Amino acid sequence: MPSPLLDRLARGPLLADGAMGTLLYERGVSYDDCFDELNLSRPTLVEEVHRDYLAAGAELIETNTFGCNAVRLAAHGLEDKVRLIARQGVKVARAAREIVGTPAFVAGSIGPLGKPLAPFGPLTLADAERHFHAVAEGLLEGGCDAFLLETFQDLNEILAALRSARRVALQMPVIAHVSFGLDGKTLYGHTPAQAVTALLRAGADVVGVNCSVGPQPMLEILEEVVAAAGEAPVSAMPNAGLPQFSGGRFHYPGSPEYLAEFAARAVDLGVRIVGGCCGTTPRHVRAMRERLASHLPAEKLPSGAEVRVLERSPEPVAAQAGREEPSLLRKLRERFVVSVEIDPPRGTNTAKVMEGARLMAQRGVDAVNVADSPMARIRMSAMALSYQIHHHFPRLEIILHFTTRDRNLMGLQSDLLGAHALGLRNILCLTGDPPSLGDYPNATAVFDTDAPGLMRIVQRMNAGTDLAGTSIGAPTNFAYGCGVNPTAEDLDAEFAWVAKKLEAGPQFLMTQPVYDLESWKRFVDRLSGLTDIPVLIGILPLQSYRHAEFLHNEVPGIHVPDWIRERMHRAGNDGQRVGVALAQELLAQCRGLANGVYLMPSFGRFENCLEVLDARP
Structure with a gap:
């Protein structure tokens, strides 16, 4: 079945939106509040964020449903409203698209459950798939154009989410994002190549990276992701650097110009979807839009002017033969x-x-x-x-x-x-x-x-x-x-x-x-x-x-x-x-x-x- 989103990616790079939580926080919502519930109680506020990103040039917007699962919503007494919140999240995004009058795509955001899976946590794979199935159903009922699995640090968990999404809608495009640390690996030690290979085998249409690191380390990770992805489209959405807390609020240092240059460098690597995560705003998206519209290649610097910031792990030291028993x-x-x-x-x-x-x-x-x-x-x-x-x-x-x-x-x-x-x-x-x-x-x-x-x-x-x-x-x-x-x-x-x-x-x-x-x-x-x-x-x-x-x-x-x-x-x-x-x-x-x-x-x-x-x- 043809997919408008995949057809669009075949024609060239696509610009996605930036952070939702950062904008809601800037507009007075506390981090202690349930952002997802705002789809029900303050839909106009969420719609305004979507509209601002569309006005800045985003061609893909993500629903305000990152934490919309029973595990996370239970902290707010909302675990029985997963499908309702997810469905409403899509409707709010679609309403923003109609008001702005742009043919943008609405991606249904699905984030991690917030608790580790067995054997390191209380949730089984069956539990995870059940929770992901509920949110995917709500997103589908709302009319999303794709599922976006984002900010997963556990490969097993994102594979569970992918299986659930496929059971709900076999033909719906799935964008699968993994988060890597500054060592270039996931929380449980998977490399970008391992994660990409597993996700493509499981049926992901687009693979990529988001959150956890800023633009420079993400570019280094993307080199491995693009190489492992082959012909599959790749997506990248970094944070705007590392957060700082000053004046009673969190601030991200990455400027719009810095993110714009990241976008150009990412596209040069072969990335097809470029956007932002924590700390990015419509200002960043607008700067990325203008930079990509210029069609100017990314600046090439002499090797001495470049930097690589991923940290290498200590070299393994073999255990001594006959190591003394405690x-x-x-x-x-x-x-x-x-x-x-x-x-x-x-x-x-x-x-x-x-x-x-x-x-x-x-x-x-x-x-x-x-x-x-x-x-x-x-x-x-x-x-x-x-x-x-x-x-x-x-x-x-x-x-x-x-x-x-x-x-x-x-x-x-x-x-x-x-x-x-x-x-x-x-x-x-x-x-x-x-x-x-x-x-x-x-x-x-x-x-x-x-x-x-x-x-x-x-x-x-x-x-x-x-x-x-x-x-x-x-x-x-x-x-x-x-x-x-x-x-x-x-x-x-x-x-x-x-x-x-x-x-x-x-x-x-x-x-x-x-x-x-x-x-x-x-x-x-x-x-x-x-x-x-x-x-x-x-x-x-x-x-x-x-x-x-x-x-x-x-x-x-x-x-x-x-x-x-x-x-x-x-x-x-x-x-x-x-x-x-x-x-x-x-x-x-x-x-x-x-x-x-x-x-x-x-x-x-x-x-x-x-x-x-x-x-x-």
């Missing part, structure tokens, strides 16, 4: 290991916790666990305290709790590299308590990935690459584990979660507090059918009857059996002694059923943990 794993294999948790202080004074670490080192404790803002309450950086303890008491193994709650995928990897450089070698991979439990219940949780996803990131670093597959030079040598809950109310559901964690390859497990031998035996019996990796049983000595009731009723993941709470009730003022005695009994009973113990002092009472250890044979 010492924690060796100890877990050779003896019963004792670790004691230390919570970072809520202020800057580390005197108390450092004294606790000194006591542990003097008493022969093998390791200390340093928690990462447990219960989502603000505390000193776990990594900072871990380094301080490691520096002063090097004989102690440091097990750094590392959550995905507060860091995005980039922050997780940066901090892991930093931890390794500081000599911290043991990572407990945790999803983390949600902010709603803590000091700032309205704080934004990141959760780009979860505990299994974090373990896979650590695996890759131990193999010498980051999540993108880019070399980090020498491989890391982390020992890494995860948490499990033997006393979960729904043990079947817990073991389903444990199985998912085990697929990510943990090297040790640490448990939530356990209070009776029978529940521990049941857990160990089921776990033994899945894995034989080392397990440290969690024991938290009770302080009083009220403490037992508090843990049982108010702290997620902790179950204190009725008979334990009754015994603490009978203890009265002698609760602390009885709590220690109960912990001693359990430790003695479970030694043959665990590879170590993970003691958690309540209220920073390290002496209680030492008392528990006094009963060791």
Whole structure:
């Protein structure tokens, strides 16, 4: 079936519009607002942006639907309005085209879901295809001329979007844009040639690049894209440089003249669609239109005047033959290991916790666990305290709790590299308590990935690459584990979660507090059918009857059996002694059923943990 858009591209370069969000922001819309919803509540504002781009000379305009999917819209309570918003987005763009009276094309914009796909995030490919199918249906119902898949950093995700678009409209032209970093690769390490090849095989009509980088690095990426695309049309829409925040607003430094010269250079490379992304405006589009209309070739500079800005990854360093096993794993294999948790202080004074670490080192404790803002309450950086303890008491193994709650995928990897450089070698991979439990219940949780996803990131670093597959030079040598809950109310559901964690390859497990031998035996019996990796049983000595009731009723993941709470009730003022005695009994009973113990002092009472250890044979 003939396609007017593809026919037009066969005749020569086509100019697309620029940023939608930048213009809406300039006109008073907050970045906290849902831009896509404006198609319903303020269609005139969105139409004005389209009209301004058409008046500047754009021959292709994109609908205001970049974030129109159920995952992103759920943050605004609009997940049930995907098709309506998408359909209306096309109608607003078409209305602008009719008012201006230009034969421009309307491309239905489809952006990423905003959450990573499995195995690094919660969304399956089937989930992704279902979400993309809904927005594609809405765009088709509105009457778009093409689908534009844009700003995808995950090749698997854009392929899912492409499959969904094809199921909705087999003959509709699809423009597929991938975003690359300054290393010239996608988030997961795909090169431009790999991405282009996969997209063309999957049925994309036009392939290209948008967002993430500015004009100069994009030109370098486009050299590879054009070479890999062969006869297929190529599209390019860069940002106007990197954003700056000044005067309470974001600004992009790239001038209209600079983007105009980019357009000329891109067309010289063989690009067929040229436009802009973040920071570009009708002024940029007008300058590009005038530059392309001049038909003057791009300026050729001597080689010494050119610059190449893509950063090369570090050269891989082969892992040493017979690389030494992390010492924690060796100890877990050779003896019963004792670790004691230390919570970072809520202020800057580390005197108390450092004294606790000194006591542990003097008493022969093998390791200390340093928690990462447990219960989502603000505390000193776990990594900072871990380094301080490691520096002063090097004989102690440091097990750094590392959550995905507060860091995005980039922050997780940066901090892991930093931890390794500081000599911290043991990572407990945790999803983390949600902010709603803590000091700032309205704080934004990141959760780009979860505990299994974090373990896979650590695996890759131990193999010498980051999540993108880019070399980090020498491989890391982390020992890494995860948490499990033997006393979960729904043990079947817990073991389903444990199985998912085990697929990510943990090297040790640490448990939530356990209070009776029978529940521990049941857990160990089921776990033994899945894995034989080392397990440290969690024991938290009770302080009083009220403490037992508090843990049982108010702290997620902790179950204190009725008979334990009754015994603490009978203890009265002698609760602390009885709590220690109960912990001693359990430790003695479970030694043959665990590879170590993970003691958690309540209220920073390290002496209680030492008392528990006094009963060791």
